[in-house]
Amino acid sequence: MKEQKEGGLELRRAVDSIFVGHRHRIDMGDIDELADSIDREGLLQPITITPEGVLVCGARRLAAIKKLGWTTVNVWIRSGISDQLGRLLAEQDENTLHKPLTKIEAAGLYRELKTLMAEDAARRKASTQFTSEHQPGRDGAGKYPGPSTAKGDTREQAAAMIPGGVSYRTHEKINYLRDLAADPAQPEHLRVQATADVAKLEQGAAVHPLYARTRADEEDARSAEMRRLGAESVQRATAAKKGARPPQISGSSGGATTRFPTRAFVQTWGELADWWTHYDATELAAVLTDEQVDSFLATASGTGRFADDLRIARAALDVEDSEPGRQRHLRAL
Secondary structure: OOEEEOOEEEEEEEHHHOEOOHHHOOOOOOHHHHHHHHHHHOOOOOEEEOOOOEEEEOHHHHHHHHHHOOOEEEEEEEOOOOHHHHHHHHOOOHHHOOOOOOHHHHHHHHHHHHHHHHHHHHHHHHHOEOOOOOOOOOOOEOOOOOOOOOOOOHHHHHHHOOOOOOOHHHHHHHHHHHHHHHOOOOOHHHHHHHHHHHHHHHOOOOHHHHHHHHHHHHHHHHHHHHHHHHHHHHHHHHHHHOOOOOOOOEOOOOOEOOOOOHHHHHHHHHHOOOHHHHOOHHHHHHHOOHHHHHHHHHHHHHHHHHHHHHHHHHHHHHHOOOHHHHHHHHHHO
16 A cells, blocks of 8 residues: 655565665664564554665664564655665675765765654654554653664764765765855855865865864854944944934845834744744754745844844943943944
């Protein structure tokens, strides 16, 4: 029986037909305990395979059901896996690779694997929650832990599956530089520098020195922007105190931005108090579209800048009581 879902297809498959590549053969931990849990509760979340039948996520689950003697199992066939990652997952011997992966290729595969593993983890977590289909006898999480909880951080697991022995931190640094180079919202000089850094990485340059320098330059650029915003905040605070009309701020389209009353600000942020405590970042990362994530990050970035602006403006009101104090504040900025 097939069940089509967004991002893949769920169906039943012969256990022996699932191909496990070399890089899945890691320390599986206590398979007996996992097998007992699956025997009691069933396999709450299918393992993930490529359309060709190569295992992506669920090596421990697969080992446990083999121990139980299952001949068939529910699988999640994940579409959208790159050919390069599919070949990597299917490799039985690293010596069969035609050529070593470049740092950029490895970082790209790491990101793809990490996304797939986070998606799998989110589905497994959801499958253990109390629902009409799964009722462990009380509200909340299931009586038994999720039967296939992976050991360690998904970043570490993804990095361990990429040949070369590079840590996840190094892959994250490389992807940071790649993202910076491709982000049109970043200052031009930072994007040019990041683009040059990526080219150097392709030629074998060390990762950390390039990353550290670019992060320092990014922080310098942010500090310069903060000083500019701080000076504008003092000007607006001074103008408001003297009864003058504050400078008009332009919107992203070049036109005047609509101003909302203060009560709208208070109401909006009152409703958003502690909003982040009601969501799980791993779950959202697995289900949100790129456009939705980009929209949130753009709003969060703008909110951060406005928070800095408000903080400085608030401080400016305190120092405006005396001219010497105002001069000292301006020099500090």
